Amino acid sequence: MYIGQDNPREFKNVLYAAAWFVTFVFFILLIRIWYLQVFKGKDFRELAESNSIRLVRTIAPRGIIFDTNGKMLVENRPSFDISIIPDDVKDLGKVKQTIHAITGITPEDIDEKLKAAKKQPAFQPVKIKEDISWEEVAKTEIAKIDMPGVILEIEPKRRYIFGDLITHLIGYLSEIAEGQLKTLKKANYRAGDYIGKYGVESGFEEHLRGINGGRQIEVDALGREVELLRKINPIQGNNIYLTIDLDTQIAARVAMANKVGSVVAIDPNNGRVLAFVSLPSFDPNIFSKGVSRETWTELVANPFRTLENKPVQGQYPPASTFKLITAAAALEEGIIKPSTKIYAGETFRFGNRDFRDWKQGGHGIIDIHRAIVESSDTFFYQVGLKVGVDRLAYYAKGFGLGQKTGIQLTDEKPGLVPSSKWKKDVYKVQWYEGETISVSVGQGYMLTTPIQMANAYAAISNGGKLFQPQIVDRVEDLSGNISMSFKPKEIGRVPVSDKTLDILKKALYGVVHEDGGTGRGLRIEGIPIAGKTGTAQVVKLKENAKRLKPHQVAYEQRDHAWFVGFAPADDPNIVVAVMVEHGGFGSEAAAPVAKEVIKAYLKDKL
């Protein structure tokens, strides 16, 4: 039984029901509006007239940063800021005068700050001066009673306890840039907020930042707080434990005093970074008050490139530290045997040119072991030539050179491993064999970063494993629950047999412990050390030029000094790469630094 098609009368009852429903709902709406506007109208009007309710944000303290043993590196301290709430100011002229008298900020500067904040609602505080002194706090506290609209805010500020000690790894905080603000608005950043700008502070921003709280307060007609209505406490950001060992870091920093360059120490068993020094450094605390233009220009224009993060951004010829890779290539490719002996004289003639050795008189007839120990150049010229540039490039890449290690720091540089194809692509000319001679001793086009060299030597020491260097051990929330932890991450294996690695390790031990070794100055009682010095030429020497001592040469023309090594040699748990820019000989400038670092880290074994 169906109802006929075109008979709207079927809807009569349901339409009546609908009309009653609509009437009922509208009746409720009218009752409600009567309740709000007529019945409670007076109360609401009072609330509105007293300008009533304000939202004040409470900035969350950032997470604390510790070293691997839980020693505090970065903490928070309170900072007092003077702010103005434009809406509540009754006499702006007087306010400007008083603030000027107390803090020295000129009325013009105040106008400028107020103008910059024009876009935000007028009831939101505008910061006039941050981090004022106790005296200024006291004076403001008294004066503000007669100056509605002026408030003191307490906000947590960052304190880098050790100043410039680990700046390039930890990074710093700085006021958010205007361009950045646009993309970050959604994440509740506001103009004037601080944000991590480099290193861990930036890379772990979302962990460190915490959740801002706020207070909903009732204020009187003069904008003074009458009552706290509701409040949400801010939640401090998560704490971060670095892999850095503070004592080792300090030892490295002290040993590098007055030097320009890098120290990187890593644990070869897992890639954890134990010490990380880049010099010259700067004190990140200077940013907490808003850095002045002059200070910034000084940082940027420093001739020793303060802002460059040298362990990961500095690219240098690896010099003799590269000979290990040439040796590995030659052994693996069967060009020499461990027992093969070659005459390594004072010079090696190729084409119509003499390539000379660092050692006057040469090394005589030696095998690969002695060649590494004495760091013979002419030995590796001959061997390198036979290996050829492309096979050298293959092994160099196999040791992680020419590519980023993947450390969690921004703008890491890849370095450069030259090959015949590379030269053709870039310079449109073919490779000359003479250039292979330079490459086989880590000169020429070859460029590496200190972190790459540390990683390559770590692989030699640990049986061939390349790890991604790690700087953070774990992230913990306030109750100590681990919210993020980092496991060792193997990123590759060197294409070299255990037998060859063994030969290399023995030779590196010999560098420090055998007669005629270039690293003999490094010996420490009780700890066997293995390593390699390197002296990287910055300018190409003319043939038959006189051999000069570093101090006889202009600073920019002095050689870069390298040392890369590990300890204890038999079962290593620290690899150190030291790179001193224009430091002269590796054995004199770089090796002593490595010695101090190793001593500090292995002090329990002494």
Added chain:
Amino acid sequence: MIDRRVFIHFDWILFVSAMLLAIIGIANLYSATAGTGSSLYIKQSYWLIIGITAIGIAALFNYSQIERFAYFLYGMSITLLVAVNLFGKTTAGAKRWLDLGFVSFQPSEFAKIALVVMLAKYFNETSIPRQGMSIKDLMLPGFILIVPFVLVAKQPDLGTALILLLIFVSITLFMKVRWKTIAGIAAAIVPFIPFAWHFLKDYQKARLLSFIDPKLDPLGTGYHLAQSKIAIGSGGFVGKGFVMGTQGQLKFLPEHHTDFIFSVLAEEWGFIGSVVVIVLFLIIIMWGLHIAQHSKDRFGTILAFGVSALFFWHVAINIGMVMGLLPVVGVPLPFMSYGGSFLLTSMVGIGVLINVSMRRFMF
């Protein structure tokens, strides 16, 4: 085709009520943004002129033509919704806008009218059992709903999705559904509510929670609601006067020119102004039901009822929300909230009602 009698029977009650609301709306928008240098009210005026033209077009040809184009309109709205999902402009985290170069427009608004038309056509051609529809009978109309519903919810625009759902529920109940079926569906949905909770975004959860207990989110939605109530309440009986509102003007009220526009009106025009506006809405909705009652055919009845339901839910939810009776959902107030697409949709709705109204005398 155009009959002189049509003009004699032009529905002035509807037209005048809608125009009054639209003019009040523009004045109110001017006030809400006064002092900010914003020209939103001028843009809205242009949209109003386009809207009046739309009323003319929607009223001009016989609504039986609309029935004929139902599939086309519905298909078109789905296409646009898919397009907005693919090419839409993202604002505030949601893809709701199609940028046509000179103007942006919200396909989800168009979908509301298209859904009404499509359901009206479907039910007009379907015989409804005397006891009402069973689950089986609801399958096809349910499908008509679910496609635009999912597309809109995905944007995400939960306010509009909710309106689509309510339009569907209104029309199907209007067509009669078995009591058993209603009870069955309700019983089936209840266990899924905790489940659906997980699909809500954080801010949506916050809105719902703060409605139950404003203390839970005093800095977000709770704050907005408190400010909205202060704005409305402080208007008192006669209001603070045009452009004299202190709460509404950018300072305290969020979304004061869109979803919370009624608070601005209530603050400045008081109880009297609020009642006038609410009564005008009541006239439109009741008159819409009256038109449904007297339509000459079944399609016209369902169509007029559907459009009335559309207006009803918008008004009830929006005003209920700004007064703290309902949780905060992004549902705009017809003729008052800023937004061209929605103003146009509302005007087309009025045009459709006028159309059905004019032709009830033409047997």
